[in-house]
Amino acid sequence: MLKNILNLGDAALYCDFGDEINREINSNVIRYFKNLQKLDLKGVTNITPSYNKLIISYDLSIINFQSLKEKIINLDIKKTENNKSKIIKIPICLDDEFSLDLKRLSEKLKIEKGEILQSFLNKEYFCYMTGFIAGMPFLGDIDSKIRLERLETPRVKVPKGSVGITEQFCNIYTFESPGGWNIIGNTPIKVFDKFNESNPLIINPGDRVVFYRINKEEYLKFNE
Amino acid sequence: MNKAYFEIIRPGIHSTLQDLGRSNQYHIGIPFSGSMDKRNYLIGNKLVGNKLKEASLEFAYQGPLIKLKLGKVTGVITGNVTFNILRKNSKIEKGSCYKTFELKDGDQLDIISTNKSVYGYFSIKNGFTGEYIWGSCSVNTKAKIGSNDGEKFGVNQKIYINKNESLSESNKIDYFNSKIEFIRVLKGTNFNFFSEKAKQIFFSKEFIVSKLTDRMGMRLEGQKIENIAEANIKSEGLIKGVIQVPPDGNPIIMLSDHGTIGGYPKIAIVISADYDRLTQLTPGSKIKFKSVELNEAERLYKLYEIETQNILGQIR
Numbered sequence: 001m002l003k004n005i006l007n008l009g010d011a012a013l014y015c016d017f018g019d020e021i022n023r024e025i026n027s028n029v030i031r032y033f034k035n036l037q038k039l040d041l042k043g044v045t046n047i048t049p050s051y052n053k054l055i056i057s058y059d060l061s062i063i064n065f066q067s068l069k070e071k072i073i074n075l076d077i078k079k080t081e082n083n084k085s086k087i088i089k090i091p092i093c094l095d096d097e098f099s100l101d102l103k104r105l106s107e108k109l110k111i112e113k114g115e116i117l118q119s120f121l122n123k124e125y126f127c128y129m130t131g132f133i134a135g136m137p138f139l140g141d142i143d144s145k146i147r148l149e150r151l152e153t154p155r156v157k158v159p160k161g162s163v164g165i166t167e168q169f170c171n172i173y174t175f176e177s178p179g180g181w182n183i184i185g186n187t188p189i190k191v192f193d194k195f196n197e198s199n200p201l202i203i204n205p206g207d208r209v210v211f212y213r214i215n216k217e218e219y220l221k222f223n224e
Numbered sequence: 225m226n227k228a229y230f231e232i233i234r235p236g237i238h239s240t241l242q243d244l245g246r247s248n249q250y251h252i253g254i255p256f257s258g259s260m261d262k263r264n265y266l267i268g269n270k271l272v273g274n275k276l277k278e279a280s281l282e283f284a285y286q287g288p289l290i291k292l293k294l295g296k297v298t299g300v301i302t303g304n305v306t307f308n309i310l311r312k313n314s315k316i317e318k319g320s321c322y323k324t325f326e327l328k329d330g331d332q333l334d335i336i337s338t339n340k341s342v343y344g345y346f347s348i349k350n351g352f353t354g355e356y357i358w359g360s361c362s363v364n365t366k367a368k369i370g371s372n373d374g375e376k377f378g379v380n381q382k383i384y385i386n387k388n389e390s391l392s393e394s395n396k397i398d399y400f401n402s403k404i405e406f407i408r409v410l411k412g413t414n415f416n417f418f419s420e421k422a423k424q425i426f427f428s429k430e431f432i433v434s435k436l437t438d439r440m441g442m443r444l445e446g447q448k449i450e451n452i453a454e455a456n457i458k459s460e461g462l463i464k465g466v467i468q469v470p471p472d473g474n475p476i477i478m479l480s481d482h483g484t485i486g487g488y489p490k491i492a493i494v495i496s497a498d499y500d501r502l503t504q505l506t507p508g509s510k511i512k513f514k515s516v517e518l519n520e521a522e523r524l525y526k527l528y529e530i531e532t533q534n535i536l537g538q539i540r
Contacts (some may be wrong), residue, residue, distance in 0.1 A: 009493030010521035012463045014413050021458055033251065036372070046250040048461030050485060055461030060496050060525050065518060131253035131461075133485040134367035138459070138485075167526055169310075176369065192252075194369050197357060201252055 001028055005072060007053060007065045013072065015054040017209055020170070021140070024054045026128050030205050035077050040124040043068070049205060050129045051138075085206045087124075090172070090187050092163055092211045093219040098186035101151070102161070108148055117213075118141045120184060125170060125209045130201060135192025137203040142170050154180030161186045163211070172203075188214075188222035226353070228295020229382040236288040236335065238439070241279045241352055241371040246360035254369065254463060257362040260343045260439065260503040263532050264392065264401070268302040268347030270539045271324055271395050277448040278351035279361050279371070281383065283341050285506075287335025288377065292327045295388040298461065299333070300324045304342030304401050307335045323396035330422045335455040341401065341504040345392075349391060363482055366440065397539050404501040410521055412490030423497050425449065426491060427513055431475065435507045439481040442505070448473030451489060459487040465494035465502075479503060487497035495521040497528040 001017070008014040015032070015100060018025045033049040036056070043062030048055040059070055094117050096102075106113045127137035142165055150166045155178065158164070162173040164181025174192040193200050203209055214222070232239075242265065245258025249404075259282055259350035269278050281288075287307070301307055301325065312330035319325070319333075327333065327357075338344045354361025354371040361371045368374030377383065415423070425447050434443040438539035455471035462468075465477045468488040477494060480503075494502055495516060505511060516524070 007410070007518055008413055008463060008490075008523060009410050009465055009495065010518060011465075011496050019458075044254070045247040046463075047248075048250040048484060050460040051458050053458075053460040054465065055250075057463050060522065061529055129251075129459075129485065131251065132459070132486075133483060134253040134369070136253055177366075192367075193372075194357060194367070198230055205251075 002032065004071050010065070011058055011060045013056040013058070013065065013068060015056065015072070019051045019052065021051040021128070023126055025204070029054050031079065032077055033205070039075075041068070041071060041091050048131065050131075071151060076200050082160065085208055087208045087210065088203050089114065090209055090211050091189055091214045091218070091222065092185040092187050093214050093216060094185040095216050096164070099184045101185055103180035105146065105148055105184070111145065119146050120165070120170075121211055121213060122219075127203050127207045127209060129205050130203065133173070133175050133177050134194075135201045136171055137191065137209070139170040139209055141168040148182055150180035151182065156180055158183060159186065161188060163187060183206070184218070188219050225386055226295070226385060228297070228388050228430060229384045230290040231334070232288055232291055232377050232379055232381045232383065234250045234289035235377045235379050235381070236286050238284040239288045240282055240363035240365070242356045242362045243279045243354070243360055245362055245480065246358040250461065251529050253484050254358065254367055255364065255480065255482050255484055256473040257370070258360065259286045259345065260480055261500045263500050263535070264343070265347075266532065267397065267399065267535060267539070268300055268324065268345045268537045270348045271322065271393065271397065272298055272347050273395075273465045274349065274351055278347070279354040281346040281352060281368050283335055283344055283346070284338065286337055287344060287346070289332060291332045291385070292329060294329060294361050294517070295341040295385060296297055296326065296328045296390050297348045298324050298326050298383055298390040299337070301344060304339045305335060305344040306337050306339060307333065310334055314506045320396075320496075322399050323381075324391060324394045327415040327430060340506065342506055343504060347498075349389045350378065350385065350387040353386055365409055366386070366481060367492050376475055377435070382413045395539065397535070399535060402501070404451045404498060404505075405493060406512050406527070407502055408495045408498050408514050408521070408524065409467065409492035410495060410513060410517045410518060412492045413476070414453075414489035415490040415491060417451055417457075418469070418491055419450050422450040422452075427515055430510045430512055433505050433507050433509045433511065434479045437507055439479055441479050441482055442477040442502070444475045446460045448496060449491060453489070456487050457489055459485045462486045463493070465499055466490050467492045467494065477502070495519070495524060497524040520534070
């Protein structure tokens with residue numbers, strides 16, 4: 001549960017739910033997040049859930065740390081809709097031109113390329129959080145045998161749609177962006193759609209995700 | 225739609241439409257955005273008699289050269305800016321900041337530079353026509369959202385204006401942008417991830433604003449800040465003003481278009497009252513940090529707000 005509330009600067013609350021990253025702690029974070037969203041507290045400008053923390057930003061001309069903290073502590077956070085998570089199927093092309101770091105993964109982990117891909121495709125992932133860049137989902141947990149740290153020198157440009165893994169996580173680059181994750185494939189699906197203003201993300205925190213392999217031809221035709 | 229527009233002859237370095245920013249989208253990865261120097265943005269809108277949330281044209285360093293077509297309008301430039309008005313009859317008028325002027329069909333506005341500062345604002349009566357998403361037309365070039373498909377303005381583009389209207393009388397205010405000596409900060413949530421020596425350096429030495437500074441972040445150099453715990457933490461939410469220290473030891477201050485999640489330890493957070501003036505620091509500027517407590521930061525923000533209200537209150 002919520003363990004501690006600190007101030008993050010003079011305009012945000014830093015709510016600590018624990019040090020570990022696991023689904024139980026993350027579910028607590030998401031539950032607080034959803035409840036707070038519904039409450040729509042005066043002065044709150046943003047609520048940012050992550051693996052095990054929740055940042056609540058506020059307008060300092062409307063409310064301050066002490067009074068918002070008291071409100072949060074006294075909230076009756078209901079156990080709601082934890083089973084409402086959806087399963088999202090994401091197509092991925094794993095051809096060499098997209099799997100930019102497969103060779104590195106194979107060499108460093110000393111596992112055949114095919115086995116890495118198989119192991120990646122075999123699991124169902126959980127969306128812990130979204131963000132960094134618009135709509136980027138942070139998914140977990142990948143099989144322990146294919147875990148590797150980030151690239152020593154991050155890429156200046158990771159292509160849009162790239163699917164990357166690092167440590168226990170997997171993500172999808174919704175835009176071309178700098179980044180240091182190990183890229184293993186690319187999805188043609190629009191994970192973030194700005195034209196769908198009320199529901200711009202196809203993967204939201206709490207959702208479950210499975211990847212299915214497509215070939216280059218299917219990849220190219222996907223958005224036709 | 226109104227037909228009058230500004231044609232962009234020279235776009236300048238980074239010219240975008242900005243307003244008060246968009247809230248409640250951090251959780252999907254969309255930062256606040258909006259005007260970097262909020263006070264100057266507000267003064268601009270007030271001087272032309274707009275609602276305070278009307279979109280303004282924000283420019284950085286070198287501003288745009290734009291030509292008004294098919295209309296007339298009252299405008300004003302705020303910040304510390306050198307600009308000229310090139311009348312249709314070839315007459316050149318030297319511009320004054322914080323004083324409204326009228327532009328007619330065929331007149332050009334040449335925004336030459338921001339002096340010893342980064343951002344300036346061009347506000348017009350009734351505002352520019354922006355595209356709104358999540359309650360704001362502010363451009364975020366990273367997520368490609370907001371006006372102009374989320375891009376900065378380019379050459380030959382048109383910026384439409386909402387309504388042809390010029391004020392019968394000119395309006396002005398005397399305002400000087402004060403310089404900032406210290407950036408005041410609150411200690412960050414990972415303050416103890418840093419060595420005693422690193423903390424001491426952070427609060428006693430000068431840092432230099434790097435060239436790699438933009439609307440997303442301000443990179444600092446000159447002093448290395450050493451982590452003693454981990455250089456990477458579990459990624460968590462960020463807000464503007466957070467100072468993160470990556471493994472190379474060069475601090476980065478999150479600015480209005482920052483990534484919403486970050487995995488580097490936070491040594492400190494810039495107080496809200498100092499944010500506007502922080503954003504105006506040019507590459508090469510020297511800065512020093514000073515630690516304050518939360519109640520002091522809150523008091524300083526109240527003061528900043530009262531000051532802003534006083535300035536706006538002086539404008540009729």
